Amino acid sequence: MTQCDVVASVRTDNGNGATRERNEREILAAAERVFANHGYRGASLAAIAAQAGLPKSNLLYYMGSKRGLYVRLLERMMARWNALLDDISADDDPAEVLEAFIRSKMQLSRRHPEGSRLFAAEILAGAPFLQDYLRGDLRDWVQARAAIFRQWAERGLMDPVDPVWLIFLVWSATQHYADFEAQVLGITGRDALSDADVEEITVFLTRMVLKGCGVAPRADESER
């Protein structure tokens, strides 16, 4: 790492490393937007620098290279993702777990639409930077959940559907509202999705999935 640690950045501006922190944040946000829209190859450092309001040289001073900046963004998004990959056990309530799964995934797409699109663009390109992650950690996580879903099915708590296809269904349906936002807005004629819209979609997806695979809804959600 050519980057110095945080402690040493007590220098410019108002005394602490506020400038650096702010610039880095600005750069990452701008880069996420541009990479999300145009993919790795389609994004240009000049465009990112312009969005961040900084000279291109300064951007490279902070981030080293285009590839380094891109990888850092991917890792940040994977960290957000991992943060909600909570462990579950076969003793948990299927309805609660599935609803929490759908809700947290929906909120991830909602809170980080640019990061979500960045991820989508990476996968579209054939996942050149994320192959190992997909075939490693993520695959293990899916298999673990799948095993629990199968136990639930054996106990009659849900239909014996293929758990992997079920996980993909939830992923795709939630991811859709970030990745295909332009299509959703164009077709529904909205300017943006409100919090109420997102809540409505979350409830819709939850009911569809629970009912679809034969899971009894939670007690306090029985009406509505």
Place this chain on the structure above:
Amino acid sequence: MTQCDVVASVRTDNGNGATRERNEREILAAAERVFANHGYRGASLAAIAAQAGLPKSNLLYYMGSKRGLYVRLLERMMARWNALLDDISADDDPAEVLEAFIRSKMQLSRRHPEGSRLFAAEILAGAPFLQDYLRGDLRDWVQARAAIFRQWAERGLMDPVDPVWLIFLVWSATQHYADFEAQVLGITGRDALSDADVEEITVFLTRMVLKGCGVAPRADESER
């Protein structure tokens, strides 16, 4: 159009326009691959020409410009899409319509994965070339189907779910297997999805959707 019509292309090679036809097909296929992987800005004519096995100049001779080539690919994909937008009426059987909807959409993703990813990349970029289509024809089509779904709900043939979210659910779930193919293959550990896999997924999605929104399955699909 700088392109001459088909009749005039009886010239080179073996007498009829076979060479031209073959080259154009090769160019379109190569361009679809490259645009799908890297988006409009990220794709380069040199890469497309290399994939097509033709000099860059020849590619421009046939297609005029990068933008023209891209638009032509988008239009071809929209034509494929429109080809399966068959009209339905409120008198049709909901189960049949929904299953046909899921199956045809799944096969479109299956048969034209590159075109599907091209479309996805276009939407990811904010649909700069497809705004009008989304806000026009496609929106009308969605609204028409939504109206019929609502009639079915009133007649008790299905639950009163929001038809637009339902359509998006089917779109996202089917599109997923083309757009996120790299993720699907990485996680499942496969090299490719077989016809049997696709059929299994289609059946899974159909049952999930039908059961999820309270539609009775077709008579000849009741078991299995």
Place this chain on the structure above:
DNA sequence: CCGATGCCTGACCGATTGGTCAGGTAGAGG
């Protein structure tokens, strides 16, 4: 035989790409 016509392409163009680098600035420690 003759242009005429349309297919094809190497050479080239200005603009843009990611990245380098020398040098400038400013505060901290001696």
Place this chain on the structure above:
DNA sequence: CCTCTACCTGACCAATCGGTCAGGCATCGG
């Protein structure tokens, strides 16, 4: 005061970008 260190940037670089163009080529009607 000077030096050191980290922050910052305009000027520049080779490579690549989309696109142009002059000209080679083969085939045609005459």
